Amino acid sequence: MSGEKKLLLDVQGVGIDFGGLTAVQNLNLKVYEGEIVGLIGPNGAGKTTVFNMLTKVYQPSRGKIIFDGMDLEKKNIVETNRAGIARTFQNIRLFSGLSVLDNVMTGYHNSITYSPFAAVLRTPAFRRQERETEAKAKELLKIMELDQVMNVTAGNLPYGAQRRLEIARALATGPKLLLLDEPAAGMNPQETEELMRMIRLIRDSFGVSILLIEHDMKLVMGICERITVLNYGMRLAQGTPEEIQANPEVIKAYLGD
């Protein structure tokens, strides 16, 4: 199947050292267009570090990241986002002083073209773009089921809603690849079920590929088409959910000897 699809993200032998400590070694990972790929592994395996390298929060010590045919080596954080990578965070990072609606409207930052002068003078272009952005943001909030709370200050939202808002803000930047870092953390089984439905919906209606880190195996096995397992910064296994579940190495890494 994936052979026919276009390769979106190609991670080639990427690794990073912090001083003498090698956090990630020689990682290879491919994400094709429209795929949902899982990145799993025990705590400290280096999963979030991989996300941080993909978004250039950390500069990889070696290897190559090709995204949408573009080498990300010289790109900084802001440019990876403009190239089409958006992410959420394990420890939620919202703009907690802004309203829910403003958080999402901030996500549209780069699709708005008026200058600060136009904003000060309230030109017609400013009014039109603000109106359009607000409408788009509201539509997105509806999909993420946050439209009822759009005027609430983001920091006051309940936990599950904060996670959904992070996804909404990431989607507002118009990504081709969405990185979700433990989206189901702290959710109850019912909320997780709802989240799975939402992730599929996002993939189908926004046409994004999704790479997600998750400890909830029900979610991972339920929605991921392919899974990569990390342990001690190295790739332990790769395959379909069935293959991963049957892999003795993976079971050993998770449960111990």
Next chain:
Amino acid sequence: MRTENTTGKTAISLFDAAHRGRTASFALVILLYAVLRAMQAGGGLSSLFTSLLVPVTCYIVAAIGLNLNVGVSGELNLGQAGFMSVGAFTAVCVSGRLAATLPVPALRLVIAIILGAAAAALFGFLIGIPVLKLQGDYLAIVTLAFGQIIKSLITNMYLGFDANGFQFSFVENKCKLEPGGKMLLNGPMGATGTERIATFTAGTVLIIAALFIVYNLIYSKSGRAIMAARDNRIAAELTGINISSTKMLSFVVSAGLAGSAGALYGLNYSTLVPNKFDFNTSILILVYVVLGGLGNMTGTIISTIVLVLLPELLRSLQDYRMLIYAVVLIMIMLLTNNEKVKTFFKTVRSRFVKTAAAGGKEAA
């Protein structure tokens, strides 16, 4: 999870909330202007009060600018007086130079304020280039140093002009002017013999312009980016926001507003010494902002008025006046942070808003 906004009219309420603060600020300024003007006309204003009108408007403009930088953008700026100084002396020189050629004072005032603001904004931009790329408290340190450096520089500057053009010298006065020439800057004496063209009306217009600029900037793409960068730097960058240029915008606007405030201030006195804009002045403006509430422009206006007037009202107490000033400051801080006082104001406000909403519905 559901809030009171389930009626489907959520669409406007964000802007309602936004507009409330804005409307309050503008209404306050216009109301105060009308009342003070009426009092002045009726002769109910002492000469002391009258002499304070223009300086208060200057400090309000500088504080509104600083609030954009400190409250909205979350950067500590300890050099607001330095930017006022740049604006003030630029404006005084411009006005002094144009005095003979441009006899209309109002026009000269406008030109001087615009050039003063531009000069201060330019300095803000130059300082911002290296500093705003860094994280942490570097801006506080550099702006503090900037304030001191500007003061020393202007203290040592001599600038005069005559029929042959400008003459400038540093440290020592080497300007040899022909008869009819005029010294614009006199070293430690500063600017002397300035024609006082600043008016209370001009100050009020300047406040309204400052509010207009700051509010329109806050409720736009730029304002969202500024606050996003304040709330979470990494998330803002990953949302595609360039942090340094965002912070630069708020810093330059803040400096420009301080410059315009300084310009008005400088043109309100016949003599202006560089020492007027020292570190204490920067701190005072910061106190106005913090006491008025970070990001709260209406609060800034009120706290500036109170804190400028207070020392003057306490003048009869002579030596004790700074003591009482300090005590009042501490009291205000304690009281405005008191939970009970806060809840009291919240209930008053919610009752007021509810009544207003109910009234609105009935009207509809």
